[in-house]
Amino acid sequence: MREYSDKNSDSFARFMHLRKDSTHEIQVSRNAYVHAFEYDNGQATCTIRFKFGSNENYKANETKQCLEEAFKVLTNNNFTFRTVSDSENFKKSREFDNYIANVNATKYEDLKPHILAMSDEIIRVSLQECNVDQLYLSFQTASSYQLEDLEAVIKHLLKIFRGHITCFRQITFLDLSQTLDFYREFYSVEAIDLAMMKAIELSEGIDSNFSEIVKIISLKSNDGRVFKSDLNTDAILVTGEKKIVKTYEEIQNDEEDFSQDN
Structure with a gap:
């Protein structure tokens, strides 16, 4: 049970048909890398998360043009893609990490417990009342032979993002842990049926052995x-x-x- 309860385990990756032993690391700058992952059928996938910031008419038009160009690049390269939006969890944001770091670094030790209590309340209200969305762009190759095109597509997308002043405050290419977490939220996978997983593995083995005999x-x-x-x-x-x-x-x-x- 412990093996299947961890969303980052090999079992969860296998449940989502992701190969943890085949991660493609694409260098996009001197010290920056983007990770792409393979499915069992050889297709490669990558997911980008967009977090919204301040917005006004100019940024809105730039954001629309930026996404249109990104979709065009994916379509021209025969990549399949989908967009997903959900509410942002402030507790998982970079701003929250910076806020907690500042709280822990405060010189006023007497006030620290009260500040932490206020932080907990802010998080609770944020989870209940947050109306700030975040956007995901998940794309994948249509076949295994397109793997060599993936690096060029990712670099082209980065060039588009850097060429526009958008309303996104943060654009992140998800790593394996974040990708599995995204799948878990998208497919609402809270628990894996262990008996069904074992039955599927057993049936596949029986079918394979039976086909060799009969x-x-x-x-x-x-x-x-x-x-x-x-x-x-x-x-x-x-x-x-x-x-x-x-x-x-x-x-x-x-x-x-x-x-x-x-």
Whole structure:
């Protein structure tokens, strides 16, 4: 249970079909990197979070133009994308971290407990009454061969963001932990059904083993129609495997004859 309760665990990543062993680190400046991640099918994905700040008409027009250019870049490169908006959690913001750092650095030790109590109340009210949204832009390659295009697309998007004075106070490319947290919130995954996960893994293993032992060559319906597969029966005979040609009714008759003999 402990393994599945952690949203950053291998199990949660596997539940979301993300490969934790295949993280692409893209250098966008001398000391800055952006991370992209692969799904099980080889497609790569990246998610950007936009936090809103001050706004007025000029910034609003610049923001609209900025997003339109970003969407055009993704579309021209045949990337699939979606936008998601939700309420910002002030407790997870950079401003909150700076605020707490300033509180802890205060020289007035007698006032620190009261300041912390006020901070807790501010956070509580913010979580209940906050009407400030944040925007996510999640995009992915349409196929695995586009992985080489991902770096060029990300750098092009960064160039667009830097070329506009928008209403966004913070633009962040999510790391793995933040990406899994975003998926958790978006899909409302509060808990993973352990029994279902194990059953799926077991069924996949059984199907794989069964397909190696039994090959269906043809099926005969009740009305006499025969449905044949594309398997090469000559190749099956060469390997020494047996071909079962009896119908279901013939098998039932054999079982009845066997019971009568006994």
